Amino acid sequence: MLVSKTLAEVAKHIKPGVTTLYLDEIAETFIRDHSAVPAFKGYGGFPKTLCTSVNEEVVHGIPSEYALREGDIISIDCGVILNGWYGDSAYTFAVGEISRELRKLLEYTKASLEEGVKAAVAGNRIGDISSAVQVKAESGGFSVVRELVGHGIGKKLHEPPEVPNFGKRGTGQKMEKGLVICIEPMINLGSKETLQMSDGWTIKTADGKPSAHFEYAVAVNKGESDVLTTFDFIEEILNIM
Numbered sequence: 001m002l003v004s005k006t007l008a009e010v011a012k013h014i015k016p017g018v019t020t021l022y023l024d025e026i027a028e029t030f031i032r033d034h035s036a037v038p039a040f041k042g043y044g045g046f047p048k049t050l051c052t053s054v055n056e057e058v059v060h061g062i063p064s065e066y067a068l069r070e071g072d073i074i075s076i077d078c079g080v081i082l083n084g085w086y087g088d089s090a091y092t093f094a095v096g097e098i099s100r101e102l103r104k105l106l107e108y109t110k111a112s113l114e115e116g117v118k119a120a121v122a123g124n125r126i127g128d129i130s131s132a133v134q135v136k137a138e139s140g141g142f143s144v145v146r147e148l149v150g151h152g153i154g155k156k157l158h159e160p161p162e163v164p165n166f167g168k169r170g171t172g173q174k175m176e177k178g179l180v181i182c183i184e185p186m187i188n189l190g191s192k193e194t195l196q197m198s199d200g201w202t203i204k205t206a207d208g209k210p211s212a213h214f215e216y217a218v219a220v221n222k223g224e225s226d227v228l229t230t231f232d233f234i235e236e237i238l239n240i241m
């Protein structure tokens with residue numbers, strides 16, 4: 001999917017000193033060069049192509065003149081529209097060397113997403129995904145953001161059902177083959193509470209501690225679900241395959 005390749009293109013440019021606005025320009029150019037349209041720009045009035053959320057910012061950060069620093073983590077969330085269909089994916093990157101604590105936060109957040117994907121099979125319920133994500137994240141001593149959730153996706157960016165990152169197995173809507181959903185755990189190093197900033201978009205952790213976010217779009221299937229927005233292109237760039 002084009003979002004995956006856009007995130008990989010952005011990954012090439014992530015280093016100390018680079019502004020989040022510059023990363024946004026890279027993404028917008030790449031998307032338009034591939035005959036697609038940035039899905040977030042103008043969505044509900046959002047001004048940019050990417051959501052760039054640094055450190056204690058959970059999601060929906062607006063690209064700005066902020067220059068990345070060694071030791072930061074940055075969640076980059078990207079949406080595109082290609083031939084009328086939406087793609088949506090997010091990855092949290094380390095800027096240079098990061099602390100062991102942050103490394104663990106990124107590992108567990110990504111692993112919680114992978115656990116969610118395993119549960120996203122036909123015949124299971126949404127709560128099976130929610131529970132799988134929550135159990136994995138909390139097993140690392142981290143907390144799960146409650147206010148923001150995953151979602152269905154297709155001809156619109158956000159479609160039913162909601163896909164919370166916390167919940168009980170065996171509850172919620174039963175999933176059928178062909179359902180396409182975004183699973184996107186937002187996991188905090190400290191407590192789960194968040195705050196809405198006065199820019200109307202940025203969500204931060206209430207305690208000011210860092211937060212990570214990974215997102216896949218997944219097509220529900222029998223036996224094993226299909227991840228539509230691979231991280232392979234990104235991790236090839238990051239050299240962590």
Ligand code: MG
Binds near residue numbers: 079088
């Ligand atoms: Mg997203």
Ligand code: MG
Binds near residue numbers: 088150151182215
């Ligand atoms: Mg999403």
